[in-house]
Amino acid sequence: MNPVTKILRLWQAHYWYLAFGALLALAALAAGIVLMQNAGRYTATSVLGGVLLVPLALQMAGVARVVLRYLERLVTHDAMFRALGGVRVWFFTGLAHSAAGGLGMRRAGDALARLVNDVEALDGLYLRIIVPGLSVLMLLPILLVVLHHESVWALLVLPLFVVVAVVLPWRAARLAGDNARRASLAMAGLRNAALDALSGLREVKIFAAEGRMLAMVQARESAVLAAQRELASRISRLNVIGFLLAQSGILLALLIGFISGPMAAVVAVFVLTAAFEAVGAMP
Template sequence: MPALQMAGVARVVLRYLERLVTHDAMFRALGGVRVWFFTGLAHSAAGGLGMRRAGDALARLVNDVEALDGLYLRIIVPGLSVLMLLPILLVMLYHESAWALLVLPLFLGVAVVLPWRAAMLAGDNATRASLAMAGLRNAALDALSGLREVKIFAAEGRMLAMVQARESAVLGAQRELAQRVSRLNVTGFLLAQTGILLALLIGFISGPLAAVVAVFVLTAAFEAVSAMPRAGVLLGQSQAAAARVVEAAEAGPAVADPARALPMPASHAVSFEHVSFRYAEGLPFVFENLSLQLPAGSRTAILGPSGAGKSTIAALLLKLAAPQSGKIKLGAVDVAALPAEAVRSKIAYLSQSTHLFADSIRNNLLLGDPLADEGQL
C-alpha cells in the first residue's frame, strides 16, 4: 500500500512538474516569436505598414502567434503517443489472434487518416478565417481612429454595418470549420466503436478471455488517440499561422542595401534630381520630376496640404522608400549606394506620430541607438 500511495502522489507531482516546464517553455518560445516578429516587421515596415493594414499586422502579431501555443502539448505529444502505441498495439493484437489485426485499419483511420483530413480542412479554413479577422480588426480600427469624422458626416450606421458584415464573415468561417470538425469527430467515434465491436466478435470466437483483453486494450488504444482529430485541426491552423507570421516578418526592407556600399560623404548637402515617386503600381504619382536643393547648414520649410508629399520626401531621404526615377544625393553620392543605417545615423527625424512603449524613457531612447552611452542619451 505505501508503494501504491507513493506512486499515486509521484504521478500527480510529476504531471504538475511536466506541465510547469512545458508551459514555461512554450510561453518563453511565444515571447521570442513575438519579439522576432516585431523586429522583422520594424525592419520591413520602418516607414509604416504601407499596403498592409494595421488590423492585418495586429492579427498576425496576436492571433497567428497565439495559434502556435498548442504546438507541443496538443500536436507533438499526441503524435508521439501514436508512434509509440502503434507497434505495441500491433504486437498485442497479433499475440491474441491474427484475426484481431483486422481492427488495425480502423485504428489507423482514427489516428492518421482523420487527423490528416482535419489538418487539410483547417489549413484551408484558417487562411480565410485569418483574412476575415484581419478585415474585422481593420474595420474596427478605422471606425475608432476616424470616430470624429464618422460623427461629423453621420456615418455611424454605415460603419456599424461594415463592422457587422466583417464579424459575420469571421463567424461564418468559424462555423464552417466547427461543422466539418464535428463530422470528423463523429466519424472517429463510429470507427472506434466499430473497432471495439469487431474485436469483441473476434474475441468470442477465440475465447472469452481473449474478448475481454481485446476490448480493454482497444478501448485504451482508441481513448489514447481520441485527441488526434483535434490535433490535426490545430496542425492545419498552426501551419497557416506560421506561414502568415513568417511572410510578414521576413518580407525584408522596402529598400535593400547595395551589394557594394560607398563610404559616407563628408558633405551634408541634400539634393533631389528629377525624382518621381508613387507608392504602388497603378496609384497616382505623389510627385514627378521633383528637383530640390538643400545646402548644408541651411533651413528649409516645405509647406503644403495633407497628401502633398511632405512626409514622402522625408521617407525617400531616409531610404524608407525608393523613387521610381531620379536620384537623391547626400553630398555628391546617391543615397541608393549608401547603407540605410549609415544614412539614418546622419539624419534626425521627428515624425508627426510618436509611439512610446510601456517602459522607461531610457529604454525607449535605446530603440534609436542600442549602443548609445549615458552621455549620448
C-alpha cells in the same frame, strides 16, 4: 521557406526542452497502456472468479502514469510558453525594423490579429500535432505487440486505429486548409474595420457615417462567423466519424471474445480505449 520550417528554426533555442517534454508525453502514454493492460487482466480475472490480488505492476503503472502525466503537462506547456516567447520577440523585432516603430505604416488591425491569433495558434503545432504524432508512431508497434499477444484476431482493430490516428487528421488538415485561411483573413478584416471606425470616430461623426461604418463592421463579422461555422461543421463531421470508428473498434474487440475468450477481449478493450483516447487530441 516553408512556414512550419521557419517556426521550427525559431524554436531552435528550445529544442532540448521541447524534446524532453515530448519524451515525457511518450513515457506517460506508455505507462497508461501498461496500466490499462494490467487493469484489463485484473478485471477479467475477477469476473472469471480468479484470485483478487492487485498485481504490483498495476500499482506501479498507476503511480507512474500520474507522475509522468503531471510532469508532461508541466514541461510541455512551459516549453511551449518559452518557444512562443521567442516567436513574439522575433515578430516584434521585425515589426519595429519595418516602418515607423512597427505600426505607423501598417494596418494596426492586421498587426493585432497576427499578435493575438497567429502567435497563440502556434501552441497547437507542438501540443496537438507534433506530440500526438509521435504518440501515434509509438502506439502502432505497441498495439501490434500487445494485441498479437492477446489474440491474433485482435489485430483486425488496427486498421480502424490507423484511420482514426492518421487518415482522419490528414483529411481534416486538407479540408480545413482553405477555410482556415479565409477565416484568418476575415478576422483580420474585422479587426481592421473596427479599429478604423474607432480611430476615425471624429471624422465618422462629422460626416454622419456611423451607419456605413457599422454596416461594414457587421458585414465583416458575418464573413468571420460564416467561415468559422463552415470550418466547425467540417471538423465536427470528421470528429463524428472518428468517434464511430473508435467505438466500432472497441465493439469489434468485444466480439473477439467469442473467438479468443473473455480475457483477451477485456484486455483488448482496455488497451484500445487508452489508445483511441491518446490520439483524440489530434485535430
